[in-house]
Amino acid sequence: MAGRAEKNALKERWTAYLKEYVQNTPSSKFYMNEINKINRSNADSLKPAQLAASYYPMCMMFTEKGDFLAEVLFARMVFNEVKKTASKKTDFLIMAKYANSAGIGYTMLGFHEEGRKMFDRGSAIARKYGFRNLLSQIYTNQAQLYYDTGDYAKALRMLISLKSLAGASSILYNNMALVYCGQKDMPTAIACLDSAIQCAAGNRDLLSRVYINKGGLLTEMGKYKEAEKALMMAEKTLPGEKFMVSELMIRLNFVQLYIAMGQKHKALSEIEYIEEKVMPKQSDAIKGKYLKEIATLYMKLNYYERASRCLQESMKLNDSLNFDNQKRQLFQMMTWYDIAQLRNDNMELKMKYDFANIKLRNSMIIVVATILVAVLLSVLVVVSIKKRKNEQRQSAIILEQEKKLRMLEQKEHEWEKKRMESEIGKKSRELTTFSIDLSSIDNLHKNICEELAELSKDIAEEDTRKRVNGISLKLRQQTANRLNEGFKTYFNEVSPLFDAKLKEAHPNLTLNDCRLCAYIYMGLTSKEISQITFREVESVEKSRNRLRKKISLGSDVSIRGYLQSIIDDGQDSAS
The missing domain is CATH 1.10.150 (DNA polymerase; domain 1)
Incomplete structure (x- = not known):
């Protein structure tokens, strides 16, 4: 009776701890139901190790839903409890499983040294008692820990040990590809991903994850078409019930691809879809991790306000600010x-x-x-x-x-x-050069027209003289139109709102007046304008005085300053 009472007390204590751990998680109701199911199925005669085995699915649920704090606390407690009475091989098997689970939780929370210690304990037990499958899992998770901390050499050694222990697999090649990518060995990483695809044939979930990594790597290498094909394959191979994190990773990689290709409109639409449709499905841990990446993407697209919002939300959930809260909470609960x-x-x-x-x-x-x-x-x-x-x-x-x-x-x-x-x-210099060229062409055409006029005086036949005069007239008209349109087109590249704002302020100005305003707005002096237009300086000054009267401007006010006040204000408001 005393033994049964002790076992019941152990079960009640574990149940109380579990309920305490999960009460503040988003899935607390789901966890409570699962705990009650486990308790109903447990016989009073269960030994501590058997009881621990029946509770182990809770750790896998914590991992799947991202509740790593609860996973660490429960796995660490059960590991220490079972350690007190472990004597059989099955007892040590469950101990190694809980050590592996605690290592996963520590790694995801950023307690890398604690995670390494738990993985070392689990792997030591697995090697001693020949638990090869479990040892493979621990090596995989430990390689992930070294990868997260940037120790790629150790991560690669762990994966090579895993290959010799369990043979080649899709997950192994995929993880090796990530490590080689971290070492900037891109060709080897791509080769590993191709091997992973071959090994994962038929496994839609694994195929999708491998194609996600391949798409991201090809984007980084600048092979955009191949990257797009890989990401489309990742989307196509998603299981019927989409894995929420995999769907999020596909969408984020598409955003990176569109930004790299310069298709910013597509990238923005994709991010908005992620925030509206994909992110609400994720756990707080996943949101905190990837909202920071979304903030970075918004910065690349020059949407700083949205980036700031995502960054602040990320900090509230799972980044360095909240990380201290998690440490404090972990310390208190420990x-x-x-x-x-x-x-x-x-x-x-x-x-x-x-x-x-x-x-x-x-x-x-x-x-x-x-x-x-x-x-x-x-x-x-x-x-x-x-x-x-x-x-x-x-x-x-x-x-x-x-x-x-x-x-x-x-x-x-x-x-x-x-x-x-x-x-x-640059545009202003090109415009000045173009204006000089236009004026040169204008002067040349004028000389040709004068020559034609002189020539027509010496022609006796009336029809021939009319044709020559007609050619001269057409040349003047065509020259004026082409010069005006050419200068206007070039000048609008520099000041696109100039004509509209000038006409709005002074609709009585002629084309020549507008041309003179453009030269003055560009900062050209009367001497420079006379050189460009092949006119006398005095003639330019008279034109400036006539312009000053037309726009009702006093002699103490600069024409250029006045033009800048009405033109530049309009451009600033438009921008």
């Missing part, structure tokens, strides 16, 4: 668990002392209570100090992120301003 373990151990010790010496019971209770109070007070002090430090660190990180974002926006603005000034300067 401390709570250790206190509970200490309490349980002390209670067991108290019961043994009761059987040995009933007289020591009261004094033992007092000692245990004193220890617990002291521990709790110490924990409260530590948690309070930790909380203040984390809040200060959060504020500093927020200010730093905002400062970086403002600096980035300022640099982008300055770069765009310099580029526009350079472009306008």
Whole structure:
């Protein structure tokens, strides 16, 4: 009876811990139902290792739904509980599984050193008792940890060991491709992905994931058509019920491809679809991870306000700011668990002392209570100090992120301003050259027309003289039209709103007046205008005075300054 009571107490304790871990997760109702199902199926005579095996599906659910904090806490607790009574091979098998699960949770939370330790414990047990399949899984996850920390050499060694242990597979080749990509060995990475595709034939989920990686790698290599085909294959090979994360990865890779190809409109539409249709399906952990990437994509498209919104939302969910909260929460829950373990151990010790010496019971209770109070007070002090430090660190990180974002926006603005000034300067120089060429052609045509007029005087036949005069007239008309249209077309590339704003302000101006305004707006002096138009400086000055009267401008006001005030204001508002 005592043994059954202890096992029931163990089951109740694990159930209480599980419910505590999952109560704040998005899938708390689902987890509660699963916990109740497990408890209903468990017999009272289950041993600790058998009980742990029945609860192991919860760890896989935590991994699938991204609730890694709950996974770490539960897996770590069960591992330590089973370790106390493990004696059979099956006991060590379940211990290795929980060590692997805890390692996965630590890795995803960013506690890489703790994750490595748990993987080492699991792999040591698996090697000792010959659990080859489980050892393969641990090697795969440990390689992922080294890959996440940028230690590609260790990751590659783990994968090579895995290949010699379990043979070639689609997942193995895919992971090797990612490592080679990290080492910038792109041809080898592509070859590994092709091998992964061959090994994954028939497995739609694996094929889709491999094609996603191949599409992203080809985009990085600049092979855009091949990348698009790979991503389309990834979309085509998705299982009937789409894997939410795989769908998100496909869409994000399409955005990267469109940006690389310069198709910014398509990229923007794809991001909006991701935010509206794909992201709501994801867990908070996945949202926090990929919203930061979406913010980066928005920055590449010059949508800084949207980028800032995504970045702030990401920080609230799962980036460095919230990461400190997770550390604090993990620390608090670990401390709570250790206190509970200490309490349980002390209670067991108290019961043994009761059987040995009933007289020591009261004094033992007092000692245990004193220890617990002291521990709790110490924990409260530590948690309070930790909380203040984390809040200060959060504020500093927020200010730093905002400062970086403002600096980035300022640099982008300055770069765009310099580029526009350079472009306008180039167009202005081309326009000046073109104006000189036009004026030269105009002068040449005038000389030809004068020669034709002189020639017509010497022609006796009336019909011939009329034809010569007609040719001269057509040449003047065509020359004037071509010069006006050519100058207008070129000048509009520099100041597209010039004609509209000038006509709106002064509809009484002639074409020659508008041409003179354009020269003045370009900053040309009367001497430079006379050289371009082949006129005397005095003639240009008279034209400027007539223009000043037409636009009712006082002698103390600069014509160019006035033109800039009515033209440049319109351009700024349009931009």
